[in-house]
Amino acid sequence: MLQIQNLSFARGKNVLFENLNFSMTEGDAMRVTGSNGSGKTTLLRIVSGLCRPDNGAVVWHGAVAQKNESEFVRSVNFLGHDDGLKKQLTATENLKLMLPLLGASPTDIEISAALDAAGLEAVKHKPVMNMSAGQKRRVALTRLDFMRHRVLWVLDEPFTSLDVSAISALVVKLRAHIESGGVLIFTTHQDFDVVPEASSLSLD
Amino acid sequence: MQWESISDFFAMGGYGLYVWGSYSVTALCVVIELVDLRKNR
Amino acid sequence: MATFFFLVAAILTVWGLYIGFFVAPTDFQQGESYRIIFIHVPAAWMSMLIYLVMSFWAAIGLIMNTRLSSMMAHALAPTGALMTFVALWTGAFWGRPTWGAWWVWDARLTSELILLFLYIGYMALRASIEDPRRGDRASAILALVGVVNVPIIYFSVQWWNTLHQGASVSLTKSPTMATSMLTGMLVMALAFWMYSIAVSLMRVRRIIRDREGNATWLSESSGVQ
Amino acid sequence: MYKAFISVLRKELLLALRQKTDVVTVLFFFLIVSSLFPFAVGPELNTLKIIGPGVIWVGALLCSLLALHRVFETDFNDGSLEHLVLSGEPLTVLVIAKISAHWLITGLPVVIVAPFIGLQFGLSAASLSLLLGTLLLGTPVLSLVGSIGAALTLGVRGGTALTSILILPFYVPVLIFGAGAVVADLQGLSIDGHLSILTAMLCLSVALAPLAIASAIKIALE
Numbered sequence: 056m057l058q059i060q061n062l063s064f065a066r067g068k069n070v071l072f073e074n075l076n077f078s079m080t081e082g083d084a085m086r087v088t089g090s091n092g093s094g095k096t097t098l099l100r101i102v103s104g105l106c107r108p109d110n111g112a113v114v115w116h117g118a119v120a121q122k123n124e125s126e127f128v129r130s131v132n133f134l135g136h137d138d139g140l141k142k143q144l145t146a147t148e149n150l151k152l153m154l155p156l157l158g159a160s161p162t163d164i165e166i167s168a169a170l171d172a173a174g175l176e177a178v179k180h181k182p183v184m185n186m187s188a189g190q191k192r193r194v195a196l197t198r199l200d201f202m203r204h205r206v207l208w209v210l211d212e213p214f215t216s217l218d219v220s221a222i223s224a225l226v227v228k229l230r231a232h233i234e235s236g237g238v239l240i241f242t243t244h245q246d247f248d249v250v251p252e253a254s255s256l257s258l259d
Numbered sequence: 260m261q262w263e264s265i266s267d268f269f270a271m272g273g274y275g276l277y278v279w280g281s282y283s284v285t286a287l288c289v290v291i292e293l294v295d296l297r298k299n300r
Numbered sequence: 301m302a303t304f305f306f307l308v309a310a311i312l313t314v315w316g317l318y319i320g321f322f323v324a325p326t327d328f329q330q331g332e333s334y335r336i337i338f339i340h341v342p343a344a345w346m347s348m349l350i351y352l353v354m355s356f357w358a359a360i361g362l363i364m365n366t367r368l369s370s371m372m373a374h375a376l377a378p379t380g381a382l383m384t385f386v387a388l389w390t391g392a393f394w395g396r397p398t399w400g401a402w403w404v405w406d407a408r409l410t411s412e413l414i415l416l417f418l419y420i421g422y423m424a425l426r427a428s429i430e431d432p433r434r435g436d437r438a439s440a441i442l443a444l445v446g447v448v449n450v451p452i453i454y455f456s457v458q459w460w461n462t463l464h465q466g467a468s469v470s471l472t473k474s475p476t477m478a479t480s481m482l483t484g485m486l487v488m489a490l491a492f493w494m495y496s497i498a499v500s501l502m503r504v505r506r507i508i509r510d511r512e513g514n515a516t517w518l519s520e521s522s523g524v525q
Numbered sequence: 526m527y528k529a530f531i532s533v534l535r536k537e538l539l540l541a542l543r544q545k546t547d548v549v550t551v552l553f554f555f556l557i558v559s560s561l562f563p564f565a566v567g568p569e570l571n572t573l574k575i576i577g578p579g580v581i582w583v584g585a586l587l588c589s590l591l592a593l594h595r596v597f598e599t600d601f602n603d604g605s606l607e608h609l610v611l612s613g614e615p616l617t618v619l620v621i622a623k624i625s626a627h628w629l630i631t632g633l634p635v636v637i638v639a640p641f642i643g644l645q646f647g648l649s650a651a652s653l654s655l656l657l658g659t660l661l662l663g664t665p666v667l668s669l670v671g672s673i674g675a676a677l678t679l680g681v682r683g684g685t686a687l688t689s690i691l692i693l694p695f696y697v698p699v700l701i702f703g704a705g706a707v708v709a710d711l712q713g714l715s716i717d718g719h720l721s722i723l724t725a726m727l728c729l730s731v732a733l734a735p736l737a738i739a740s741a742i743k744i745a746l747e
């Protein structure tokens with residue numbers, strides 16, 4: 056389903072990774088590890104089509120991703136370090152205006168239900184600016200509930216600033232995604248293994 | 260040959276300032292560029 | 301290779317200046333001041349030609365993702381800016397005796413000035429982006445946007461100039477060119493061209509060394525260094 | 526695609542409503558810049574009448590430059606710019622949505638206010654309406670072309686100053702024909718040439734600018 060063929064990328068003179076090869080099919084999960092600056096985020100951005108590698112290719116369903124970019128990008132759900140939320144808008148407004156962009160158009164009820172499930176019912180109508188980092192991350196992660204139509208989930212540090220209950224809730228969502236035939240690639244600094252069945256790729 | 264003498268050549272029919280002004284600046288720019296390139300070869 | 305072009309440039313310059321100062325007759329209308337034409341016009345031509353070549357290399361670098369062509373575009377910009385400055389400076393020095401003013405809003409001089417701004421913009425953008433990859437491609441886009449706009453700018457300045465001032469004596473409408481004047485100018489243009497190639501080749505080698513210090517393909521191609 | 530276009534537009538307009546400061550600062554800047562000139566040039570109307578259109582046009586141009594950082598910078602910093610690329614919708618269409626929202630927020634108010642400022646320069650009603658017309662045609666071009674500079678300098682230090690260096694040369698033709706139309710009209714010359722060229726520039730920039738902006742954004746996000 057997803058093949059990475061001798062991918063290499065160098066930032067200026069230091070080579071981040073070279074001739075990287077791996078492939079993943081439905082239900083696979085992979086955790087990318089490595090010290091800071093080892094190129095984890097760059098690899099995730101290349102895999103999700105945001106960044107072009109120096110050489111090598113990302114192959115999705117047998118077709119090189121860069122060739123039919125819009126097809127490939129539509130099947131990728133990338134979540135970066137930043138939450139991508141507008142501080143002046145409320146959590147509900149943020150989701151309501153962001154999701155149509157990513158191919159989902161939930162009703163207001165579905166959105167507020169998802170926010171309640173994430174334990175945000177108290178703050179969901181208040182501007183995001185006066186939320187804590189953990190709450191903002193949860194709002195951003197609520198997006199995952201509506202990303203079923205995007206098979207390849209690429210999550211960069213999804214667990215940062217989450218408390219224990221939010222971490223376990225997220226693990227449930229990730230497992231559900233894998234069991235439903237999705238593909239998951241993520242990075243995390245959590246020391247314990249949050250998704251045990253995930254294979255591991257180290258960039259150090 | 261146009262010029263009777265060297266001084267006539269530099270006078271350039273009264274336009275010496277303008278003609279030599281432009282030629283010298285051009286030469287200066289070329290020299291600056293070459294020095295810059297030569298400096299950190 | 302660069303030294304070869306330097307030699308040719310030097311020979312052509314000497315020959316061109318010889319024609320310009322010793323063979324070409326005194327101009328009946330402008331006297332001797334027209335001799336500035338032997339560097340003004342070649343510099344103006346080169347400033348335009350270098351911008352086009354720079355944008356060509358930038359486009360190749362952007363589309364084919366080849367680093368060498370972006371570096372070539374990067375190497376050409378300073379020489380292009382220098383040529384534009386020389387064209388403006390010599391234009392002003394020539395304008396002073398002929399039109400009586402250091403700066404005249406003649407259509408060509410004005411678009412030359414804007415071309416200088418384009419070069420400065422290109423180099424400013426290139427200098428302020430640290431990551432060379434992004435620097436290459438961002439400046440390539442700027443160069444391409446510039447290439448699309450250069451004709452627009454030229455014609456709007458032409459229209460604006462004729463609207464306000466009426467066609468002033470523009471440079472090429474100067475007295476019919478005696479053959480020796482023309483050959484002098486063409487030889488000098490060729491000399492400037494050789495010079496630009498030589499300088500750009502030297503600069504591109506330095507850029508390659510700065511940026512790809514350890515890349516394997518570098519050592520083969522410039523083993524001679 | 527249509528839904529994505531609308532949601533980008535609504536998001537920008539909602540943001541502008543929540544944060545009115547941007548619109549207000551641009552308008553005050555426009556007002557102040559254009560009313561400085563009478564102090565510099567002297568109050569008699571016949572000189573003001575000649576320089577009026579030029580001053581107002583340069584004022585509108587500076588306002589568009591001032592507001593340019595708003596187009597992509599905030600989205601680039603909080604990570605929502607990635608959603609545009611990740612959506613899979615043609616990026617050029619989403620870019621047009623963002624720029625039209627930007628123009629509605631910062632360009633249109635300037636165009637509406639311009640005739641009133643024109644009164645300061647003693648311009649007649651006819652040339653004021655022509656000024657309005659040229660600004661209506663010209664300011665979208667300023668926003669479109671300016672956004673190329675904004676996209677190219679995303680995340681680069683000294684961004685706004687750098688953007689103006691990059692973009693001013695491309696503003697010259699718009700300024701020539703925009704201000705030139707009003708001046709030509711004052712001199713009784715025909716202005717259909719000016720207006721048709723301004724419209725041509727508008728069509729050209731609507732067609733080409735988003736392409737350059739889209740690739741500039743993709744590069745900035747690498």
